[in-house]
Amino acid sequence: xxxxxxxxxxxxxxxxxxxxxxxxxxxxxxxxxxxxxxxxxxxxxxxxxxxxxxxxxxxxxxxxxxxxxxxxxxxxxxxxxxxxxxxxxxxxxxxxxxxxxxxxxxxxxxxxxxxxxxxxxxxxxxxxxxxxxxxxxxxxxxxxxxxxxxxxxxxxxxxxxxxxxxxxxxxxxxxxxxxxxxxxxxxxxxxxxxxxxxxxxxxxxxxxxxxxxxxxxxxxxxxxxxxxxxxxxxxxxxxxxxxxxxxxxxxxxxxxxxxxx
Numbered sequence: 001x002x003x004x005x006x007x008x009x010x011x012x013x014x015x016x017x018x019x020x021x022x023x024x025x026x027x028x029x030x031x032x033x034x035x036x037x038x039x040x041x042x043x044x045x046x047x048x049x050x051x052x053x054x055x056x057x058x059x060x061x062x063x064x065x066x067x068x069x070x071x072x073x074x075x076x077x078x079x080x081x082x083x084x085x086x087x088x089x090x091x092x093x094x095x096x097x098x099x100x101x102x103x104x105x106x107x108x109x110x111x112x113x114x115x116x117x118x119x120x121x122x123x124x125x126x127x128x129x130x131x132x133x134x135x136x137x138x139x140x141x142x143x144x145x146x147x148x149x150x151x152x153x154x155x156x157x158x159x160x161x162x163x164x165x166x167x168x169x170x171x172x173x174x175x176x177x178x179x180x181x182x183x184x185x186x187x188x189x190x191x192x193x194x195x196x197x198x199x200x201x202x203x204x205x206x207x208x209x210x211x212x213x214x215x216x217x218x219x220x221x222x223x224x225x226x227x228x229x230x231x232x233x234x235x236x237x238x239x240x241x242x243x244x245x246x247x248x249x250x251x252x253x254x255x256x257x258x259x260x261x
Contacts, residue, residue, distance in 0.1 A: 012071035015180035022173035051083040053142035065131040136192030143196025175204030
């Protein structure tokens, strides 16, 4: 018979794999941002919230805070570097100076807060239970921020009736991630993992429901947008052509024939 610890380890490894895919899922979005040189209407909030969340969980999983949580540390430690890369790209490609300043300010506040929290917890809380309680509460807050942050994007989806700016794979793997870690938390009951991942299931389900609702409408709206851009290009080209013809008739010959006249 498989022991609870063995099952927990297996589920934790699966959770690591799913979480890693989740953290890499926005890559397509950032490739688009890179190519266009603009963040367009994409929001930096989910990435800032996820960065804060990962830093909190990496601290929670450390042996000095919550022993026997190596799998929590491995995935969140990796995710810190991934999410930080996304935030830096937002800083580079945001054309709005106010937005760039806000992102930078939030980033510095997050880094400062986590450094202070780690110092105070290790220095002032002298038992694993106390450290786990303090950092665990911060982790719950971080997870709520991470899973609730897409609410602003979900509002945009409902308003525009389009899911263009809500990356599908991010929503999908957020849902799978919550399922894995919720299961992990239940095997050896950990309330600090159970509560936020239960909420994650709720938010993940809501996002997938929005995709099912607005996916077809999004394709139609994007096709209309592309058609309007094409039409605008034709109009601009059409306006330029008479000017060229006018110059030819005015001189009696093409501009290139003036060379050496």
